[in-house]
Amino acid sequence: MTDSRAKALGGLLARQGILVAFVLFMVGFALWNPRFIGIDNVFGVIRSSAILGVMALGVTFVVIGGNLDLSVGSMMSFSAIVVLDLHENPAFGPALAIPAMFAMTMALGALIGFLVGYLKLNSLIVTLGMLSAIHGLTLAYSGGQNMDIANQQATWFGVFGRGTVAGVPIPVLMFGGLALILAVILAKTPFGRKVYAVGGNGTAATFSGIPRARVVFMTYLISSFCVATAGLIQASRTMGAQNTVGQGMELEVLAAVILGGASLLGGSGTVFKTVIGVLILGFIQNGLLLAGLQFYAQFVVTWVIIILAVWLDIAAKRGRLWSPIA
C-alpha cells in the first residue's frame, strides 16, 4: 500500500520535476521575505511576466514543431512601435490600430513560416536574419524616434496593460486565457498532434500524409499572433516604446520554453510546462529584487537557480541525483 503510494508519488515527481522545483523555490523565497507571496506582488509578477509569457506560448509551438524562432524580440519591438504610431494617427485611432498591427505582425510571421515551412530553409538562419531585418524595419518605420501616446488620459488603449477585472490584472487574464486556448489546441486537436508528429520525425510525418509545410507555417503564424499580443500589452502598459524594447527577449523566451521542458530537437513539451518556465524566470527576478541582492550577484544567482531547477527535473526523471550514463 505505502509502496504503491510512494511509487505514485515518485511517478508524479518524475513527470512534474520542474513544478516541484518551482514550488520549492517559491517556499524558499517566501520564507526569506513574506511580502514575496503577497497577493499584490504575485499579481504584479505575473503581469510583468505576461509579455514574456505570451511570446513563450507561441514559441512553444514552433519549438515542438522542430524549429526555432529568434525573431520574436525584434518582432515585439515592431508591433509595439506600430500600434503606438497608428494609435496617434488620426486616420486610425486605437480601434483600427490594433487589428492593423496584428495584420502587419502576422504578415511577418507568415513570411518566416513560408521560408521555413515551404522553402524548408534552416529556421535558425531565417529567424536570426529576421531578427536584424525586422529591427531595421522598425527603425526605418519610426525614423529612430521613441513612440509615445501624447494624451494618455483620453484613450482606452491603456486597458490591455493597466486594466483589471475583479482585481485581476488584464495582462494576467490575457496570458491565462491564451495559455488555456493554446493548451487545448496543442493537446486535444488533430492539428496539435500533427505539430508533435512533424517535430518528432518530419520524414515519418510526411509519409503519414501530414502536410509538414503547412503545419510549420501555422506554428510561425501562431507565434507571430502571440508576439502581436505581447506587443499590445507592452505598448499599453508603458504607453510608449523605444525601438529596442524587445531586444534580447528572444533568448529569455527560449530559456523559458526550454526550462519548461520542451526539447530543442522538437516533438516534446507542453503549454503548461512553458507557463511554469515563464513563472520561474519571473519569480526569480522578482525574488532576487525583493531580497535586495546586489545586481551583479543577481546574474549569478539566477543562473544557479536555473541549473538547480533543470537538475531537479532530470534527477526526478531518472530517479537518482546523478548518473554515470545518460
Added chain:
Amino acid sequence: MTKLNTAMLAATTALAGMAFAGAATAQDTWRIGITQNNVGVDSYQTTYESAFIAAAEANPNVEVVVLDAGGDVARQIAQVQDLIQQEVDAIIIWPTNGQAVIPAVREAFQSDIPVIVTNSNIAEDGFPFVASFSGPDNITQGRRAAEIMCTRFEDLGIQDEAQIVQITGQPGYTTAIERAQGFEERLPEVCPNVTLVESQPGNWNREDAQRVMEAFLVQYDNIDGVYSGDDNMGVGALNAALAAGRAEGITFVGATNFAVGYDAMGRGEYWGSIYQSPVDDAEAALQTALDVLNGEDVPFLNYFDTPKITQENMDQYDRPVF
C-alpha cells in the same frame, strides 16, 4: 545612405577644390569627419545627427563627412581608419565602446589628426591621444539631481525622514555609473538625513524600470523620492506608482529630460530633471573641433551646460523633441 554619399561627395569635391586653390586658402575650409555611435536607436542620437548636419551646413567654412557605426565597434574602428585615409582635418568620435576604440584613436593621433570625443568619453588609457572631450558632465548631472531632490524635500518639510530609491542605467555603462556616483556623493552633503534605501538598474528601459519600481513598492511602505538615470526610466517608475495609487506622495527626479518627462512635469506628476539638449551636444562637438583646429586654448574636458529643470521653471525651456 544618400545623405552620407552627398556629404562624402561634397567633401571630396571640396578636397579637389582645395588642391587647385593651393595651400594658402586650404585653411579656410576645414574637413571634419564624425563617426557616431548608433543613430536611430533612440531619439537623442537621431536628433543629434540632424543638428550636427544643420550646424555644419550653417557654417561655410566646414565640410563634414558624417558616418554612423550602428553600435558596432569593428565598424567604427574601420570608419576611423577610412577618415585617416581621407586625410580629414579632425575626427569627432562618439565611442561605441570606451576601451575598444583606443587603438583607432591612437592611429589618428599618430597621423597628426586631432580627435574630439563627443557625448561619452573613452577610457582613461586613451586620454593622451584625445585633443578634447565635448559632452555633458554626468557627475554634475547626478549632483544636481540630488540638489533638486533635497530642495523639494525641504519645501515639503520631510528632509529629515525621507526615504528614497534609485533606478540606474545599464550596468557597466559610464553614463550610468557617473550619474549614480554624483547623486550618491552629493545627497548626504545637502540632505544628510535622507536615506537611499536601495538601487537597482532599469537598463535605460521603461518596462524594466517599471518592473523594478513595482518590486520597490511591494518591498517598502515608505518611498518619498525616486531618482532615475534618465526620464525614460523615470516615467516607467511613475507609471508603476500611479498604478499602485502611490504616486501622490513621491518626488520623481530624473536626468536627460525627455518629452514624456516634460509632459509628466506639466501634469504635476513628475518633479524635476536635468535639461540636456542633443542640439547643444552636437553644436558643442562641432565648435570644439573648430576651436582645436583654429589653435585656440580648449580645455580637455569641455562640458556644455545641462541645467536643472523642475515644475517651477519648466516654462523657460522648450519641450524636448525626443
